[in-house]
Amino acid sequence: SASSQPYRTSYHFQPPKNWMNDPNGPMIYKGLYHLFYQYNPKGAVWGNIVWGHSTSKDLVNWTPHKVAIYPSQPSDINGTWSGSATILPDGKPAILYTGINPLNQQVQNLAIPKNPSDPYLIEWVKSPNNPLMAPTPENQINASSFRDPTTAWRGVDGRWKVIVGSKINRKGLAYLYRSKDFVYWIKAKHPLHSAKNTGMWECVDFFPVSANSPVGVEMSVLGSDFKYVLKASLDDTKHDCYTIGEYDHVKDRYTPDEGSVEGDPGLRYDYGKFYASKTFFDSAKNRRLLWGWLNESSSVSDDIKKGWAGIQAIPRVVWLDKSGKQLVQWPIQEIEKLRVNPVHLPSQYLKGGSVVEVPGVTASQADVEITFKVSDFSKAEVLDPSWTNPQLLCSRKGGSVRGSLGPFGLLVLASKGMQEYTSVFFRIFKGQNKHVVLMCSDQSRSSLNPDNDKTMYGAFVDVDPVHEQLSLRSLIDHSVVESFGGHGKNCISARVYPMLAINEAAHLYAFNNGSEAVTITRLSAWSMKKAHIN
Numbered sequence: 001s002a003s004s005q006p007y008r009t010s011y012h013f014q015p016p017k018n019w020m021n022d023p024n025g026p027m028i029y030k031g032l033y034h035l036f037y038q039y040n041p042k043g044a045v046w047g048n049i050v051w052g053h054s055t056s057k058d059l060v061n062w063t064p065h066k067v068a069i070y071p072s073q074p075s076d077i078n079g080t081w082s083g084s085a086t087i088l089p090d091g092k093p094a095i096l097y098t099g100i101n102p103l104n105q106q107v108q109n110l111a112i113p114k115n116p117s118d119p120y121l122i123e124w125v126k127s128p129n130n131p132l133m134a135p136t137p138e139n140q141i142n143a144s145s146f147r148d149p150t151t152a153w154r155g156v157d158g159r160w161k162v163i164v165g166s167k168i169n170r171k172g173l174a175y176l177y178r179s180k181d182f183v184y185w186i187k188a189k190h191p192l193h194s195a196k197n198t199g200m201w202e203c204v205d206f207f208p209v210s211a212n213s214p215v216g217v218e219m220s221v222l223g224s225d226f227k228y229v230l231k232a233s234l235d236d237t238k239h240d241c242y243t244i245g246e247y248d249h250v251k252d253r254y255t256p257d258e259g260s261v262e263g264d265p266g267l268r269y270d271y272g273k274f275y276a277s278k279t280f281f282d283s284a285k286n287r288r289l290l291w292g293w294l295n296e297s298s299s300v301s302d303d304i305k306k307g308w309a310g311i312q313a314i315p316r317v318v319w320l321d322k323s324g325k326q327l328v329q330w331p332i333q334e335i336e337k338l339r340v341n342p343v344h345l346p347s348q349y350l351k352g353g354s355v356v357e358v359p360g361v362t363a364s365q366a367d368v369e370i371t372f373k374v375s376d377f378s379k380a381e382v383l384d385p386s387w388t389n390p391q392l393l394c395s396r397k398g399g400s401v402r403g404s405l406g407p408f409g410l411l412v413l414a415s416k417g418m419q420e421y422t423s424v425f426f427r428i429f430k431g432q433n434k435h436v437v438l439m440c441s442d443q444s445r446s447s448l449n450p451d452n453d454k455t456m457y458g459a460f461v462d463v464d465p466v467h468e469q470l471s472l473r474s475l476i477d478h479s480v481v482e483s484f485g486g487h488g489k490n491c492i493s494a495r496v497y498p499m500l501a502i503n504e505a506a507h508l509y510a511f512n513n514g515s516e517a518v519t520i521t522r523l524s525a526w527s528m529k530k531a532h533i534n
């Protein structure tokens with residue numbers, strides 16, 4: 001129940017109990033969305049990994065199915081790890097995933113539906129040819145760092161291509177394999193891409209984005225209207241980092257655009273907690289959707305006590321920003337059907353040092369959008385040129401540290417007496433020749449329980465506050481706050497575990513802890529209904 005389980009989410013995907021990590025094999029098949037996930041059927045910690053499985057008509061409500069893929073042959077007897085689905089030309093799906101063999105080597109396997117006319121794809125059969133890709137003395141692949149095959153794509157030469165993450169010493173890379181029949185795979189001489197000093201690349205993802213439109217595209221598009229995104233989940237820092245670049249379809253080489261930073265720090269999908277993510281092309285709505293795992297920030301013993309760990313972020317639509325230099329993400333529109341009891345506050349002046357409550361919403365389960373207008377920049381604090389690390393800047397200047405233009409934003413999951421709150425806010429600085437916007441998510445006061453990781457998160461947002469208003473949206477769901485700044489130019493997800501600000505005792509406020517006034521031009525909040533999840 002809600003009172004004994006105050007941290008269970010109401011509209012974020014999670015299994016009824018136990019451990020969940022990476023999203024696997026997302027796809028749409030016969031009009032149904034499928035999500036598989038790394039799952040421990042035996043407990044709330046990582047281990048005994050199988051593929052949990054659920055389907056949905058709307059990406060909001062989910063029906064559970066039996067475990068789809070589990071250890072059953074030598075090539076996966078010690079674990080069925082992450083992988084991806086590919087829709088073949090005949091419309092049927094195929095799954096490539098990593099198996100752990102009896103020697104504890106990582107190898108790549110194929111599974112196909114037993115009965116493709118079943119839209120639920122309940123039963124999966126494994127290829128008798130498994131493993132299809134494996135480390136050998138000849139190929140010199142590191143057998144403990146060779147995993148997580150992507151969705152495959154068909155090249156201009158008619159052959160299938162797929163990439164698998166790895167490392168050679170400190171160099172992270174994506175091995176490329178080619179096949180004529182999806183069963184017999186040959187490793188290419190060159191990886192698709194590699195980058196020095198980035199460590200192991202887990203859960204690589206590689207996909208095209210339209211250069212001039214937010215419409216999503218599938219893997220096999222050709223031409224100059226598309227850029228490519230290569231994402232790696234960096235095992236060293238547990239961050240999902242990406243670059244934007246070009247893909248040479250003939251040489252099968254990816255080249256990041258000039259000026260793009262490889263590895264960490266670099267561009268991230270999310271500057272909070274968000275890992276092992278994966279996209280897929282939603283052919284029903286022509287969009288590219290992103291799934292990502294939000295791990296707990298609580299202690300292992302608290303996870304065991306509550307009996308579960310891990311949720312999935314609300315699926316996000318991903319597209320290329322007009323600048324061509326970064327992605328933009330926005331929660332799927334479908335989630336808005338859970339919105340009830342809208343509260344719209346009138347446009348108002350928010351004086352320095354003020355707090356306004358947003359009344360009438362269930363603040364522990366809400367969706368809120370707020371937009372700020374700043375008119376006077378004369379008092380903006382000067383950005384010290386040494387302040388290049390936004391997360392560090394956020395930790396030095398948390399929500400309770402007064403500034404001039406900011407901090408202003410939201411106090412979410414707040415207790416009545418403010419013993420607990422999570423603040424999500426902006427600060428505006430005067431940079432060299434423009435204003436710089438910092439967005440932070442400050443968990444330091446989120447809970448009276450000292451056993452949680454309360455690291456502050458932050459990033460610079462590429463918006464010009466002189467010409468644009470500053471928008472912030474937060475999806476609040478008991479123990480998660482997913483925040484989107486600048487209409488999705490910047491995302492920060494946080495896991496928090498208040499002890500007082502739970503269920504009906506949670507409150508929501510807008511605040512301005514700067515000395516200068518700002519104007520709230522829009523504040524809309526909704527209570528969120530509970531979704532049917534598993």
Ligand code: DQQ
Nearest residue numbers: 038081082147202203276
């Ligand atoms: N999780 C899986 C691996 C992957 C890692 C194992 C990323 O396949 O590299 O559960 O979180």
